[in-house]
Amino acid sequence: MKTALITGATSGFGHAIALRLAGLGYNLIVTGRRAERLEELTKQLQSDYSVKVISLCFDVRDNSACTEAINSLPPAFQKIDVLINNAGLAAGASPFQESDLADYEKMIDTNVKGLLYMTKLVVPGMIEQQSGLIINLSSIAGIEVYPNGSVYCASKHAVNAITKGLRLDLVKHGIKVSSVSPGMAETEFSIIRYHGDEEKAKAVYAGLIPLSAEDIADTIEFIVTRPAHVSINDIQINPAQQANTYIAHRNA
Ligand code: NDP
Ligand code: 8X3
Numbered sequence: 496m497k498t499a500l501i502t503g504a505t506s507g508f509g510h511a512i513a514l515r516l517a518g519l520g521y522n523l524i525v526t527g528r529r530a531e532r533l534e535e536l537t538k539q540l541q542s543d544y545s546v547k548v549i550s551l552c553f554d555v556r557d558n559s560a561c562t563e564a565i566n567s568l569p570p571a572f573q574k575i576d577v578l579i580n581n582a583g584l585a586a587g588a589s590p591f592q593e594s595d596l597a598d599y600e601k602m603i604d605t606n607v608k609g610l611l612y613m614t615k616l617v618v619p620g621m622i623e624q625q626s627g628l629i630i631n632l633s634s635i636a637g638i639e640v641y642p643n644g645s646v647y648c649a650s651k652h653a654v655n656a657i658t659k660g661l662r663l664d665l666v667k668h669g670i671k672v673s674s675v676s677p678g679m680a681e682t683e684f685s686i687i688r689y690h691g692d693e694e695k696a697k698a699v700y701a702g703l704i705p706l707s708a709e710d711i712a713d714t715i716e717f718i719v720t721r722p723a724h725v726s727i728n729d730i731q732i733n734p735a736q737q738a739n740t741y742i743a744h745r746n747a
Contacts, residue, residue: 496546499719500524500575502555502613503582505532507682508632511708512579512715517544519716524572526551526564527582547571555582555609556601565616574624577719578617580610580654581632585647585688599646606650610657618665627670630718631658635678635733639740651676655729662728671726673718678733679743680706702745703736 499516503509505527513525517540525540525548527533533550540548549572553560583606586598610631621627636644637651655674662672685696699705710732718727737743 496520496522497576498522498524498572498574499577499579500526500613500617501579501581502526502609504536504550505529507684508677508680508708508711509579509581510536511712512581513540514543515712515716516577516719517546517548519719520544520546521577522547522572524549524551524568524575526553526555528552528554555613556604558608558612561609561612561616573620575617575620576624576626577628577630578614578621579630579632579715580613582609583632583650585636585644585684587690588643588688590643591645594643594646602646602650606647607653607657610654614657614661618661618670621665621670622668625669626723627665627668628719629661629665629670629672630715631672631674633658633674633676633729635676635731635740637674637676638731641740658729662726673727674729675711675714675718676729676731677706677711677714678731678737678740679703680708680711680734682708702747703734703743705734706732 499521501509501513504513504525513523517523525536530552533552537548537550551564553564586601587594631654633654634651636648637655640648658672658674681700685699686693689695714730714732
């Protein structure tokens, strides 16, 4: 049985991916900062699927906490086959000159540095195994830059560069590296982006059918179920009503 580690499994994509991978028979390491949600998810996974699950509660921005968490894994979970770097966020949506330095730090520390910390800790085991799959959650924001999103977009452009760099450096060790780049998806993402303003968050998806976390779980399932000789480098996935970052066809 294979083991997957999913960061940010307490909500949205990560939660849906955890359920999907359990359905595919993966043993799981699920992570996030909200202990209660991790506990609930672990209970659900253990009761609905016959897989082994362990939860690790820590902040990916804290390298020592990441290290401690990975070092605490019992032997049965130490061979990680799939790492899904999903934990991430956008904080704020306003012009650069009006936006908040603390928000920049949150985004860079989580989306870029957290991803690096986790990857750095998991890659040595994959090199030892001479196999593995790393999937990074990027975004359409890693492809195009939009107004009021310079730092979030920068963080996802960085994720793309790291993904490509890892692929170049790890190919000789049999490790595949993929990214998934979704457009608008309705999760807790916009609520977090707008600092808890649910009305503003809802307005993001007005007049269209956004992607769901299930759509992203479908995409991850496709990547992890390819044969060993096939690497999916990147999948860009949008709602049918979103042509690109700038053009969305909204119902009146
Ligand atoms: P959610 O807000 O629903 O989920 C985010 C997850 O990340 C939560 O489980 C949260 O857990 C975790 N997380 C955030 N910060 C930290 C941290 N410092 N340490 C540990 N875990 C953390 O958003 P989505 O599911 O939509 O987002 C998942 C990923 O997909 C993100 O990287 C996002 O940038 C990306 N994405 C989202 C899109 C969208 O439109 N929704 C589109 C494209 C990409 P907790 O709070 O418990 O720590
Ligand atoms: C989230 C997608 O374009 O709404 O990564 O910021 S977007």
